Amino acid sequence: MSVTLPYPWLEAPLRELLAHQRGHAVLLAGPQGVGQFELALALAQAWLCEGAEGHAARPCGTCASCALVASHTHPDLMVLLPEALQEELGWAPLEAEPKASQAKPSREIKVEALRRVVEFAQQTSSRGVAKVVLIHPAERMNAVAANTLLKTLEEPPGMARFILSTEAIDALLPTIRSRCQHLRLSPPPEAVALAWLAQQGMPRPEVLLAAAGGQPVSALQLQQQGLDAQAWLQLPERLAKGDAEALAGWPVPRAVEALQKVCHDALCVVTGARPRYFAPECFRHARPSLAGLLAWSRELSRVARHEEHPWNAGLMLESLVSDAQRALHSDAI
Structure with a gap:
């Protein structure tokens, strides 16, 4: 694998997904503080990669497709996030329209966004490899949005693939869960997490790792928030x-x-x-x-x-x- 993942403990689950992929949809379930979104994005990049021969080497990190994913401009990748997470994760809104009110950004994924997903999935791939939709966190879809997605999961267009990331798998419709290949993502071993946090310059990393419930990404975020x-x-x-x-x-x-x-x-x-x-x-x-x-x-x-x-x-x-x-x-x- 040529691309460098942001967290070393994600390499094994990514290899497992690429080696044993089946079907058109993957559901990643586990705590957000271990890099769940980053794993989903790496999988999307692997599915769209154009520069590697064979699954084991993907994603290459150097081809034109990988560069487009890294710059958030790949025409065959749609990343669907609630408004409240878009800035935090560095992904621009799907439609940059000015807001009429000062309301807080929504924490839901609404049906209008899923309708755009359906339209996107049905379009021809611009680069001829695949069309990939990443939905994070999938439990933020409201009931109408989830049912809109279900219809596309049941009869997906030929080149469309889906990655759903969730912290609350039981909150998803059973019919959505049943149409996805599952991978449970767990926090890394404590020694691995502590070593990584020490590399980030965190003093006494065991304290904030415990504060974050064993989730190293969340522990680093606590430090960045001033704790x-x-x-x-x-x-x-x-x-x-x-x-x-x-x-x-x-x-x-x-x-x-x-x-x-x-x-x-x-x-x-x-x-x-x-x-x-x-x-x-x-x-x-x-x-x-x-x-x-x-x-x-x-x-x-x-x-x-x-x-x-x-x-x-x-x-x-x-x-x-x-x-x-x-x-x-x-x-x-």
Whole structure:
């Protein structure tokens, strides 16, 4: 394989896909923080590659087709993302039309986009190799969009191939799942992840790797967002003390996710299990009760369902810290 993948642990699953491909559609299922989108894009590049002889050598990374994929301009590749992910992943909108309102970018993949997919798949390949559609994350398709895709998956045009990437495979229609070849993508071994994070210049990588649930790409993103190992380890103690600055400046969705991890590990400590995201000593100043933590967990789940609500971020974060302090000392109430 000539092309260099962004994450070394993706090489084996890509080889497996290329060696054992069957059918016209692949479904990649697993956590996003291990490079799921990057694997899907590498597979699309391999399917469109023009410069290699035989599957084992694809993608070459040097042919004209590979260059077009790298520049996001390949005429036979359609990458379908929710508006909210397009900028983050570096892919321009399908149609660069000015928005009439100041509404937040959509987190859904809507039926209009799937109609464009159907039209795209039915067109003749510009370079004569294949037509490839990459949908990520596939669980973001609404019900109408998913059914629109299903019709094309059932009777695909001759040169069309599909890659669906999902973190929530059970959220997809069973009829869509049944028409795809599946590959489950797991986090790499801890030693591999730690070595890679150390190569990226991360001090104490084991702390943020644990904070990200063993997902190295997510761990690197936490560092890029300004989080360091010491700040993460201090978070439960600062919340237990009601430190209003503990979450200052955090986007509400990111703060809620961090609080859910604190709540999860506090529940582990109370029930005698090993914490997942923090060291056990991070909870030495907390006095939580099981009932208090369960109530807090339910409240955080409620807030997470409405994380896109236009909250006053400052007031919301103060309220979240107050709730955390109360829950982490619920045994004293």
